Amino acid sequence: MKTAIITGPGQIEIREVDVPAVGVTQVLVRTRAVGLCTLEQRFFRGTAPEGYPFQGGHEVSGEVVEIGRQASTQAQPGDVVCLALRTRCGSCYYCRRGMDNLCSGANEERAPGTAWGPAGLSEYVLAEDYQVYVPEQAGSAAVDLRKRFATLALAEPVACVVRSVQTPPLRAGDIALVQGAGIMGLLHVHLLRLRGVRVMVAEPDPERRRIAGLAGAECTFDPRETGFVDSVRDCAEGRGVNAAFFTAGGPAAIEQAAASLAKGGWLCLYGSVHPTGPIQMDPNVLHYNELVVTGTFSHTRASFQQAVALISSGLVDVGPYVSEQVDAGRVTYAFERAISADTYRIVVTYGMSL
Numbered sequence: 001m002k003t004a005i006i007t008g009p010g011q012i013e014i015r016e017v018d019v020p021a022v023g024v025t026q027v028l029v030r031t032r033a034v035g036l037c038t039l040e041q042r043f044f045r046g047t048a049p050e051g052y053p054f055q056g057g058h059e060v061s062g063e064v065v066e067i068g069r070q071a072s073t074q075a076q077p078g079d080v081v082c083l084a085l086r087t088r089c090g091s092c093y094y095c096r097r098g099m100d101n102l103c104s105g106a107n108e109e110r111a112p113g114t115a116w117g118p119a120g121l122s123e124y125v126l127a128e129d130y131q132v133y134v135p136e137q138a139g140s141a142a143v144d145l146r147k148r149f150a151t152l153a154l155a156e157p158v159a160c161v162v163r164s165v166q167t168p169p170l171r172a173g174d175i176a177l178v179q180g181a182g183i184m185g186l187l188h189v190h191l192l193r194l195r196g197v198r199v200m201v202a203e204p205d206p207e208r209r210r211i212a213g214l215a216g217a218e219c220t221f222d223p224r225e226t227g228f229v230d231s232v233r234d235c236a237e238g239r240g241v242n243a244a245f246f247t248a249g250g251p252a253a254i255e256q257a258a259a260s261l262a263k264g265g266w267l268c269l270y271g272s273v274h275p276t277g278p279i280q281m282d283p284n285v286l287h288y289n290e291l292v293v294t295g296t297f298s299h300t301r302a303s304f305q306q307a308v309a310l311i312s313s314g315l316v317d318v319g320p321y322v323s324e325q326v327d328a329g330r331v332t333y334a335f336e337r338a339i340s341a342d343t344y345r346i347v348v349t350y351g352m353s354l
């Protein structure tokens with residue numbers, strides 16, 4: 001089979017390798033669609049601290065080809081599935097606490113010079129049984145398979161955002177601020193609205209602000225404008241927001257988010273910061289206003305399950321954020337499009353050039 005390997009900044013090699021042999025608890029999946037997430041983009045841009053060669057592709061949908069004889073799964077050969085390619089050993093301290101997004105059981109030792117990574121950008125992917133999710137087939141039988149695979153590949157980012165929006169104890173009618181209107185910010189808008197939460201969006205780019213409005217943000221702001229924090233507080237009944245979700249920007253944006261909070265507000269760091277740097281917060285503001293500062297990282301079994309249901313039922317339509325579907329034969333072009341500012345998600349497709 002063919003597999004794509006990022007060998008250095010801007011460099012992708014297609015290598016011919018054996019189709020992996022299926023272990024007893026594993027499932028072999030024929031890849032159909034792979035989303036190019038920020039992780040893969042960082043390797044392509046050359047801003048990833050980890051080493052090359054890297055086998056990217058962790059947002060994967062496809063069809064089951066073969067199932068190991070002791071694999072614990074509902075899936076049958078031929079089924080459409082989404083993959084959550086994250087190790088959850090089930091027995092480490094964090095897995096047992098229900099924090100399987102932070103599993104410490106992943107064996108990430110790697111020999112120098114050997115390709116490593118989730119390896120979804122391959123014609124076949126080998127998954128553990130617990131990594132395979134079978135979506136319900138909603139709607140008519142005459143679904144557009146190309147669209148179905150592309151949207152199901154985005155179950156992974158949706159699963160991360162499901163966790164993020166469920167972290168603060170928001171109530172219907174509450175108001176939240178979302179910083180950044182890239183795909184992650186927009187998914188926050190959709191999922192917060194499903195919780196009955198009113199949403200404001202901070203985003204420098206006017207076109208992205210417009211799209212955030214279409215996604216359901218009731219007001220949008222340019223965070224570079226003077227008086228930004230006052231404007232947010234004014235729009236939030238003068239009190240400030242009940243939660244702020246940081247999806248993009250730097251330390252200064254995080255400080256703005258903290259300043260926008262109502263009493264009892266939650267500051268949720270969904271995004272990481274590259275390069276990182278310190279943030280300043282007044283401990284007395286945290287104390288007297290009972291603020292909570294937290295992060296959320298990746299997805300759990302539970303949030304992935306919810307994401308698959310949200311997409312396959314149509315409750316969240318991620319279709320508009322698939323900016324382009326590119327055949328695997330043009331993977332370098334796909335990466336070039338993925339890192340350009342005018343796209344949300346680029347999806348690489350396998351055997352789908354209908």
Ligand SMILES: [Zn+2]
Pocket residue numbers: 037038058059156157
């Ligand atoms: Zn991702």
Ligand SMILES: [Zn+2]
Pocket residue numbers: 087088089090091092093094095096100102103104105106
């Ligand atoms: Zn574990």
